[in-house]
Amino acid sequence: MIHDSNTRTAVVTTVIKTTPAFISKAQELAEELGAPFVLRKKYSIPVIQERAQVEAVFVCGNRLELYMNGQMFFYHPGMATIRIKRLLRGEEDPLLRISQLQAGDTVLDCTAGFASDAIVFAYAVGREGKVKGIESEPWITYLVKKGLHMGYPEFPELDEAMRRVRICQGSHEEHLASLPDKSYDIVYFDPMFRRTVAQSAGIDLLREIGNDHPLTTDTIRQAMRVARKRVIVKERFFSSEFERLGLTKVEKGAMNIAYGYIDL
Ligand SMILES: C[S@@+](CC[C@H](N)C(=O)[O-])C[C@H]1O[C@@H](n2cnc3c(N)ncnc32)[C@H](O)[C@@H]1O
Structure with missing residues (x-):
């Protein structure tokens, strides 16, 4: 599990319609963060979150998304x-x-x-x-x-x-x-x-x-x-x-x- 400075926990996975490139991107990110990589299969984010008992899930696809508190966040220059x-x-x-x-x-x-x-x-x-x-x-x-x-x-x-x-x-x-x-x-x-x-x-x-x-x-x-x-x-x-x-x-x-x- 990764912990941020407030000791929150997360795992890393991919979008459901995944590709080998997304999987290797997710594994790379998991490695960098010292977090478990989880195969997405067909599981929903809440199921992944529940099974891993974490507060947040990073999802790699065309962009990087963060699911937390029932919300999805991604980067935008605003x-x-x-x-x-x-x-x-x-x-x-x-x-x-x-x-x-x-x-x-x-x-x-x-x-x-x-x-x-x-x-x-x-x-x-x-x-x-x-x-x-x-x-x-x-x-x-x-x-x-x-x-x-x-x-x-x-x-x-x-x-x-x-x-x-x-x-x-x-x-x-x-x-x-x-x-x-x-x-x-x-x-x-x-x-x-x-x-x-x-x-x-x-x-x-x-x-x-x-x-x-x-x-x-x-x-x-x-x-x-x-x-x-x-x-x-x-x-x-x-x-x-x-x-x-x-x-x-x-x-x-x-x-x-x-x-x-x-x-x-
Ligand atoms: C209001 S936001 C800044 C928004 C930014 N100016 C922008 O244009 O997107 C404040 C940010 O500063 C970070 N921050 C607060 N205290 C900090 C510190 N002591 N060192 C580094 N970052 C800090 C917070 O985590 C937060 O992401």
């Missing part, structure tokens, strides 16, 4: 699709405006999640830039890594940006502590909100298994050491986090979202 379309039309993106990013810049996204923001950063910094995302939860990391790797061939600009994002599994606290001073232009945080905001399927999974620990002032201090230009935090407009973390608040966007920053 709002990154719409945001890149808007940028291509010449419209502004609030996060990019606050980041003041230029082509060739580097970004450390400390809360990668489904990597929508990371993809938009990758689009903005272009081929010469670099975007690295840190995600603490192994299951989310897996879905996102596989999803980014599949890309989005029908939308070349999005596809290219998705393929440029590098995701690492681990805690941003540890990752930041290991980095030299001034090693990224921007260090970005989008922590789980203290209260829920209705969102897409991807975000629902984040709500289910995302790490919801608040940022600490120590983490912000480390981020200020690692960033060359700005540290940016996304929060709800009325959140007291801006004041607690010493951030200058800007922008009240859609759904009461705001950004806070510290210039360096």
